[in-house]
Amino acid sequence: MTTVRLDAPGLLACVEGLADLLLDTVHGGASVGFLASLDRAGAVDWWHGRAAGVAAGRLAVWAARDGDRVVGSVGLAFPDKPNSRHRAELVKLMVHRDARGRGLGRALLTTAERAAAAAGVTLLHLDTETDSPAEHLYRTAGWTRAGVIPDYAADPAGTLRPTTLYYRRIAAG
Structure with missing residues (x-):
């Protein structure tokens, strides 16, 4: 397995695979911001919409x-x-159901943490x-639980679920 940071053209080049991953994640029941009604066109459109943020440096994505x-x-x-340049939000950590249980989630988390420190x-x-x-x-x-917000977001089935907030201090590289 290889993990690469995607620039905007790289994201667009693998948008179909990213859409497949998003669909598998949502249809597997994970709450990543979408309802079960998400279809392929919607998943592709969502990833296309991320390219501008990647190009502008507001978003970093690894596949x-x-x-x-x-x-x-x-x-x-x-x-x-300007007052928040010291922090970043970890977003859309997804592992295809067929690839789970092999440490990929932790490896992706580590990749993002190291890149954040380097930045x-x-x-x-x-x-x-x-x-x-x-x-x-x-x-x-090693992330620290900050608290729980009730009824924060709907899961893919549309049921409101609580969300837990976490943070992690890291040493800048």
Whole structure:
């Protein structure tokens, strides 16, 4: 497996694989901001919409590939305000159901953390569905739980679920 940081043309070149990953994640029940009604066109459009943020440096995206197939991704969203340049949000950590259980989620998390440190980021934050497998990953990877917000977002089935906020201090590289 290889993991690469995508520039805007690279993201657009693998948008079909990224869309497949997003669809698998949502249809597998993970709460990553979409409802189960997400279709292929919607997934492709969503990824196309990320290219401008990548080109502008507001978003960094990594894709993990197994051969030609995208099996994982993770992103860092960088704030544009001067008082928040020291932090970033970890977004859309996804691992295809067929690739789970092999440490890919943790490897993607580590990739994002190291890249954040290299960029001078000293604080990362994220939100994840409470009691989800992703929450277990963040907790065991050393992230600190900040709290829970009830009824924060709908899961793919449309049921309102709580979300847990996490943060992690990192040493700038």
